Each structure stands twice: as C-alpha cells, then as structure tokens.
Amino acid sequence: MVKVLFVCLGNICRSPLAEGVFRELVREAGLGARIAVDSAGTGRWHVGEPPDPRACAAAKGRGIDIGGLRARRVSAGDYTAFDRLVAMDLANHRSLVARSPSGAESRVGLLLDYAPESGVREVPDPYYGGDEGFERVLDLIEAGARGLLAEIRRDLD
Numbered sequence: 001m002v003k004v005l006f007v008c009l010g011n012i013c014r015s016p017l018a019e020g021v022f023r024e025l026v027r028e029a030g031l032g033a034r035i036a037v038d039s040a041g042t043g044r045w046h047v048g049e050p051p052d053p054r055a056c057a058a059a060k061g062r063g064i065d066i067g068g069l070r071a072r073r074v075s076a077g078d079y080t081a082f083d084r085l086v087a088m089d090l091a092n093h094r095s096l097v098a099r100s101p102s103g104a105e106s107r108v109g110l111l112l113d114y115a116p117e118s119g120v121r122e123v124p125d126p127y128y129g130g131d132e133g134f135e136r137v138l139d140l141i142e143a144g145a146r147g148l149l150a151e152i153r154r155d156l157d
C-alpha cells in the first residue's frame with residue numbers, strides 16, 4: 001500500500017481538490033486497494049470545515065464530489081503514516097520540510113514537480129481569486145496528479 005497526503009495551507013481549496021482528483025485517477029486505474037489518499041493543511045484556521053463551495057462546484061464540474069471532506073491540520077504522525085507528503089506550493093513545501101522529523105524529509109515532494117510540462121512549480125492559492133482561478137488550479141492539479149500516479153505505478157510494478 002502506498003499512502004499519499006496532499007498538503008496546502010487551509011485544506012479547503014487546493015489539497016481537497018488534489019485528493020479528489022487523485023482518488024478518481026486511482027479508481028480509474030483500478031488501484032484503489034493499493035493507493036490510499038488524504039489531504040491536510042499546514043494552517044489551522046479552517047480545521048473541521050468542508051471544502052470551499054467554489055472548490056466543491058469546480059470539482060463537481062469535472063464529475064468529482066469532495067463535499068464530504070473536512071479540513072484537518074498536518075500532524076507529526078503524518079510523516080510516518082504517509083509515504084509521500086505532496087505540497088501544492090513552495091511555502092507549504094518549506095513548512096513541511098521545517099516540521100519534518102529527521103530522516104522523513106525525503107517523503108516531502110512538490111506536486112508540480114510531477115508535471116514539468118506545466119512550466120510552473122506552484123499551484124496558485126485560489127482563495128482570494130475568482131471562479132476561473134479554480135479551473136486553472138484544477139488543470140494544474142490534474143497534470144500533477146497524472147505524473148504522480150505514473151511515478152507511483154512504476155514503484156508498484
């Protein structure tokens with residue numbers, strides 16, 4: 001079993017979208033029993049809340065339901081519970097590395113490193129933007145999620 005944790009700041013926009021998109025790709029690939037998916041935030045402001053309504057609507061537009069997710073904060077135990085902690089942007093990547101127990105840093109990655117063709121390294125924070133921001137975010141997340149799944153499949157083979 002490979003366990004993947006997607007991480008953003010609030011765990012109400014980008015990382016729940018990444019969780020939903022990646023879970024769907026895993027399901028389509030028939031790997032639901034071999035790859036586990038979750039998400040969390042480095043910040044604590046939105047703990048317990050469902051994803052932002054704009055994120056839910058954007059996901060629904062692509063046939064993905066993330067309405068049942070609830071925000072939580074990254075915990076120390078996540079570094080042993082998950083094989084990969086995948087950050088949405090560089091600030092959250094830095095936070096994850098800074099909080100990492102020694103030896104676990106190699107588990108921390110950056111989503112768009114799995115989609116070099118996207119030409120960007122960060123999924124932008126859509127919280128203060130408009131709905132079109134969520135479409136861009138979803139496009140980037142889909143690209144990163146596909147690349148990540150391809151890499152994990154190589155590990156599983």
Ligand code: 4NP
Binds near residue numbers: 008011014045046127
């Ligand atoms: P997320 O978006 O990190 O993609 O969930 C944000 C959600 C909330 C805040 C910032 C970003 N906030 O400042 O409350």
